[in-house]
Every structure is written in C-alpha cells, then in structure tokens.
Amino acid sequence: MTALLKVQGLTRLFGGLVAVNKVDFEVPEGSILGIIGPNGAGKSTLFNLIGGTIPPSEGKIFFAGRDITGWRPYRVAREGIARTFQTTALFEELPVYVNLVIGRRMRTRSGLGDVLSRTPRMRRERDETTAKVMEVLEFTGLGRYAGEPAGSIPQEAQKRLAIGVALMGEPRLLLLDEPTGGVGMGETDEIIDLIGRVRERGITVCVIEHKMRMMMSLADRMVVLNFGVKIAEGEPRKVCEDPAVIEAYLGECIA
Amino acid sequence: MGKSGRYVKASALLILLGIAAALPWLLGKYQVRILTLAMAWTIATLSLNLILGYTGQASLAHGAFLGIGAYAFGIMVQRVGLNFWISLPLACVVTALLGLLVGLPSLRTKGPYFAIVTLCFNVIILKVFENWNWLSGGIQGQVVPRPAFLTQRWARYYFVLAFLLLTLVAMRLIVKSLLGVTLMSIRSNEDLAEAVGINSFRNKLLAFVISCFVVGLAGALLALENGQLDFTITNYLYSFYLLIYLLIGGVATLSGPVVGTIGLYFLLDYMKNIGIKGVEEFRYFLFGLILLLVIIFFPMGITGGVKRAWEWARGRFRKGEAGEVAG
Numbered sequence: 041m042t043a044l045l046k047v048q049g050l051t052r053l054f055g056g057l058v059a060v061n062k063v064d065f066e067v068p069e070g071s072i073l074g075i076i077g078p079n080g081a082g083k084s085t086l087f088n089l090i091g092g093t094i095p096p097s098e099g100k101i102f103f104a105g106r107d108i109t110g111w112r113p114y115r116v117a118r119e120g121i122a123r124t125f126q127t128t129a130l131f132e133e134l135p136v137y138v139n140l141v142i143g144r145r146m147r148t149r150s151g152l153g154d155v156l157s158r159t160p161r162m163r164r165e166r167d168e169t170t171a172k173v174m175e176v177l178e179f180t181g182l183g184r185y186a187g188e189p190a191g192s193i194p195q196e197a198q199k200r201l202a203i204g205v206a207l208m209g210e211p212r213l214l215l216l217d218e219p220t221g222g223v224g225m226g227e228t229d230e231i232i233d234l235i236g237r238v239r240e241r242g243i244t245v246c247v248i249e250h251k252m253r254m255m256m257s258l259a260d261r262m263v264v265l266n267f268g269v270k271i272a273e274g275e276p277r278k279v280c281e282d283p284a285v286i287e288a289y290l291g292e293c294i295a
Numbered sequence: 296m297g298k299s300g301r302y303v304k305a306s307a308l309l310i311l312l313g314i315a316a317a318l319p320w321l322l323g324k325y326q327v328r329i330l331t332l333a334m335a336w337t338i339a340t341l342s343l344n345l346i347l348g349y350t351g352q353a354s355l356a357h358g359a360f361l362g363i364g365a366y367a368f369g370i371m372v373q374r375v376g377l378n379f380w381i382s383l384p385l386a387c388v389v390t391a392l393l394g395l396l397v398g399l400p401s402l403r404t405k406g407p408y409f410a411i412v413t414l415c416f417n418v419i420i421l422k423v424f425e426n427w428n429w430l431s432g433g434i435q436g437q438v439v440p441r442p443a444f445l446t447q448r449w450a451r452y453y454f455v456l457a458f459l460l461l462t463l464v465a466m467r468l469i470v471k472s473l474l475g476v477t478l479m480s481i482r483s484n485e486d487l488a489e490a491v492g493i494n495s496f497r498n499k500l501l502a503f504v505i506s507c508f509v510v511g512l513a514g515a516l517l518a519l520e521n522g523q524l525d526f527t528i529t530n531y532l533y534s535f536y537l538l539i540y541l542l543i544g545g546v547a548t549l550s551g552p553v554v555g556t557i558g559l560y561f562l563l564d565y566m567k568n569i570g571i572k573g574v575e576e577f578r579y580f581l582f583g584l585i586l587l588l589v590i591i592f593f594p595m596g597i598t599g600g601v602k603r604a605w606e607w608a609r610g611r612f613r614k615g616e617a618g619e620v621a622g
Contacts, residue, residue: 117492131483142480146492155472
C-alpha cells in the first residue's frame with residue numbers, strides 16, 4: 041500500500057512552546073490511523089497543521105505525493121482532505137440539509153452569472169447536490185432531522201452531521217477530531233459504525249480519540265503523542281503494551 | 296412550505312404589487328415623492344443586507360458608496376454629458392470597482408475591525424468630497440438633469456419601483472442559490488466554511504462588490520429623484536441609517552429591508568413635519584428609543600417578530616386541533 045498522507049519532521053512552535061515536535065508518520069490509503077495522547081499532547085494542533093488552519097514552523101506534509109505544506113484550508117479541502125473539529129463545528133442556525141449543501145459547494149462551479157440567469161449548469165449542479173444530500177442523509181441516518189437547524193439537534197446527531205458535511209465533498213482522507221467526544225456510551229457505537237462504513241467506501245481516516253477500547257477495535261495503526269513528540273507507533277495491541285505509552289498515558293493496558 | 300402556502304404568498308405579493316402600482320394615483324404629490332425616495336433608500340438597505348445580513352460582514356462604508364454612485368451618475372450625466380442609459384449602469388460599475396479596491400485590503404480584517412476600517416473609509420470620503428470642490432461642487436453641489444421621460448413625478452416613482460423590484464428579484468436569486476448558502480456559511484462559521492473548501496475571502500469580496508454595485512444604483516436613483524446633489528450624500532451617518540433600517544426591519548430577510556426602510560423613512564419624515572418647537576432634534580431621540588425597543592423585543596427585526604408571532608399562533612392552532620382529536 042502506498043502512503044496517502046505523509047508527514048515529515050512536522051514542528052509547530054507557539055512562542056517558546058513546542059506544540060508539535062518533529063513528528064513523522066504515514067497513513068496508507070484505505071486504512072484507519074488512530075492518534076492518541078494526553079491532553080495538550082498536540083493532537084489537535086497536528087490536525088490544524090495538516091488541514092492548513094495554521095502553518096507549520098518546520099517540516100513537510102505530502103498528500104497523494106503532493107507537497108501541501110502551508111496551503112490554505114480551502115485548498116487543502118479541495119485537494120481531498122476533509123475534517124471535523126473537536127468542538128463540533130456546524131453552521132448552527134442553518135438547517136441540516138443546508139449544512140450538507142455547503143459541504144458540497146467546493147465541487148460546484150456556479151457563480152453570480154449562473155445564479156442570476158439560471159443557467160443549465162446551475163440547474164444541473166443544484167440537482168446533483170440534492171441527490172448527494174439525499175445519499176448522505178441516508179448514509180448518516182439524519183433524514184428525520186433534515187429540516188431542523190443544525191444547532192438544535194442532539195449532540196450525537198451533530199457529530200454524525202459533522203462527518204456528513206465532510207463526506208459531501210467526496211474526500212480521500214477524513215480527519216476526525218474526537219468524533220465521540222461528549223457522547224454517551226450507547227451512542228458511541230453508532231458513530232464507530234459510521235466510521236467503519238466510511239472506511240468501507242475506500243476513504244482513509246485519521247481519528248483522534250480518548251476512548252482506548254474504541255481505538256483498539258477501529259484503528260489499523262496508532263500513533264501516540266506526548267508533549268508534541270511521537271513516543272510510539274504501530275499496531276494497537278503493541279502500542280498499548282508499550283511501556284512508554286503506559287507511563288505517559290494509560291497507566292495500564294486496558295484492552 | 297406547502298402548495299397552499301405558496302399560493303397564499305403569491306397572491307399576497309400580487310396584491311402588494313397592485314397597491315404599489317396604484318399608489319401614485321391615491322397619494323398626494325408630496326407623499327409620492329417621499330415614497331420614491333424611500334424606495335431608493337430601500338435598494339441601499341438591500342445592498343447592506345447582502346454583505347451584513349447574509350455574509351456577516353458589517354460594512355459601515357455604504358454611505359460613502361451611496362455618495363460615490365450618486366456623484367458618478369451626476370458627473371457623467373451633467374458634466375460629461377453622457378447618455379442617461381449609459382450613465383446609470385456605468386455609475387454602478389464605477390461604484391463596484393471602487394468597492395473592489397476598498398474590499399481587497401479591508402476584507403482581510405474581520406468582525407469589528409472590518410466595521411472600523413470601512414467607517415474610516417467613509418469618513419475619508421466625506422472629507423474628500425467636502426474639500427475637493429472641483430469634484431463635488433462644494434456646498435452648492437451640482438444639478439442632476441433628468442431625461443424627458445422622467446420629468447413627471449409619477450414616472451420617476453415607477454422608474455424607481457421597477458429598479459426596486461429588479462433588486463429584490465436579483466437578491467432572491469442570489470440568496471436562494473448555491474452562492475447564497477456559500478455567503479451564509481461564511482457568516483455562520485468562517486473556519487468551517489474554509490475547511491469544507493470555500494475560499495471565504497473571494498466570496499466575501501464578491502458579496503462586497505455586488506453590494507457596492509447595488510448601493511451605487513441607489514445613490515444614482517436618489518440623485519435623479521432629488522435633481523441635485525451635494526457632498527453631504529457621502530455622509531457616514533447614512534451608513535448608520537442603513538444599519539438601523541436593516542436592524543429594525545429584519546436582518547437576512549428580503550422583506551425586512553423593505554418594511555424597515557419605508558416604515559422608518561415615513562415615520563422620520565412625519566416627525567420632521569409635526570416637529571416640536573425648540574426641540575428640532577427630538578425625532579432622533581424617538582428614533583433611538585424605537586431602535587432600543589426593537590432590539591430588546593424583536594432581536595430579528597419587525598419581520599422576524601411578525602414571523603415568530605405567526606408561527607406561535609399557528610402552533611397554538613395546531614395544538615388546539617390535536618387536543619380535540621386526542622380528547
């Protein structure tokens with residue numbers, strides 16, 4: 041398998057603080073990579089670097105062989121990297137289906153001229169978008185919330201919607217930042233199931249999570265960060281038994 | 296909305312259009328003139344609604360662009376002697392181009408910083424027009440000649456009404472489209488919009504330029520109706536007027552700017568005429584009071600308040616029905 045995402049010596053300084061320190065890893069196409077670590081280990085910063093929210097201080101990011109280091113977020117997204125945020129980010133006052141429509145926008149080209157003169161392109165893109173919205177509503181099981189403002193649906197449904205919005209652009213790589221954070225145990229399973237089905241579609245996934253048990257069953261490989269440094273990498277079971285990981289994070293292997 | 300709802304809405308619109316068409320024959324001369332001016336201001340409020348209401352960028356430069364549109368039109372028609380039908384669209388294009396120049400640096404800032412930067416631009420423009428007499432004609436200003444077909448008061452009324460309808464249709468097409476939801480996504484959560492592949496700067500710039508084009512049109516129509524103009528048309532106070540019309544009418548709706556602008560314009564004009572001896576500025580006090588009350592009790596403006604009351608009433612009605620069935 042070839043690496044879809046390759047991170048080399050990635051470093052980010054915030055003043056004197058090294059939030060991410062010379063991190064290297066690769067994500068093979070079609071796999072699920074789990075990223076774990078204590079609070080403040082630099083996991084979310086890592087996603088912000090890959091997603092282009094903040095530029096790295098040093099290091100390179102390659103996506104599908106292309107150097108995307110320092111690209112703006114919208115260009116990274118168009119290249120095929122979608123993401124969700126730790127604090128579930130949605131277009132809260134807009135209905136669920138409009139959230140999905142926005143997720144598709146980068147794959148459409150209708151501009152002001154198309155809109156004012158209602159060109160065939162605009163009609164075609166509108167119909168295609170509607171079809172894709174229907175498909176994703178079905179895939180994420182959000183059909184019954186379609187018309188409701190995104191901010192008013194249950195927390196767990198919001199998490200699924202955030203993934204749905206990310207899927208609308210047909211990404212090759214999906215970065216999930218704590219997709220089950222703040223969600224009850226029973227509802228966690230639905231989201232794990234959703235992530236599994238995302239992978240079955242051939243989409244590569246990187247997921248940040250605290251729930252170790254969930255990572256064990258879901259991830260093909262894991263990367264462990266502590267104080268911005270990668271302290272372990274490998275198959276979940278091996279990582280879980282790693283003394284350095286137990287020392288820094290787990291206390292004991294719980295799986 | 297169901298089919299019956301759409302039918303009701305269409306009929307209501309037709310009736311409103313009928314009333315608008317009949318008004319010049321029902322109202323006095325003075326009121327027709329005030330209504331014509333109010334409609335031109337409504338176009339300006341609609342332009343602010345696009346950039347502030349839908350895109351979430353609080354421009355306080357719209358007073359300047361209103362004046363620039365008015366002067367661009369006035370100068371072309373009067374001093375350059377261009378054809379009326381060329382001057383009008385060209386004035387909008389000039390305003391839009393200046394909007395592009397201003398938007399390029401200022402839209403790099405966000406939130407209150409953008410409001411301050413645009414307000415500064417408006418203050419500068421006012422000072423420029425106040426002092427460059429060769430440009431603005433100074434205190435006397437300049438005349439704006441009207442073409443033969445617009446010498447009648449009612450003709451100008453229909454002319455401005457036509458442009459108001461055109462603006463409303465264009466705005467509706469924009470906000471209900473993929474472009475419209477793109478703008479709303481920036482208002483709602485700019486970081487997320489970027490993360491799903493939306494170039495927020497480019498879309499904000501587009502909205503700002505369209506908005507300037509439209510406010511330029513409003514300025515030209517105001518100059519046309521007044522038959523003259525002076526530097527005060529670029530006053531930044533008008534930026535705040537538009538903001539107040541929009542907030543009171545209802546942000547991010549199409550009916551809000553119409554209701555807010557025409558309603559307040561008439562109210563202010565009425566208060567000017569009744570006046571209170573010695574307290575000329577009394578009406579501004581009332582103005583402030585109205586603004587305060589609306590913000591407290593109708594945070595979504597008048598149209599937002601009406602909509603909420605309607606939904607509440609309908610909800611009660613539905614509940615009543617359901618209760619009967621259950622009972």
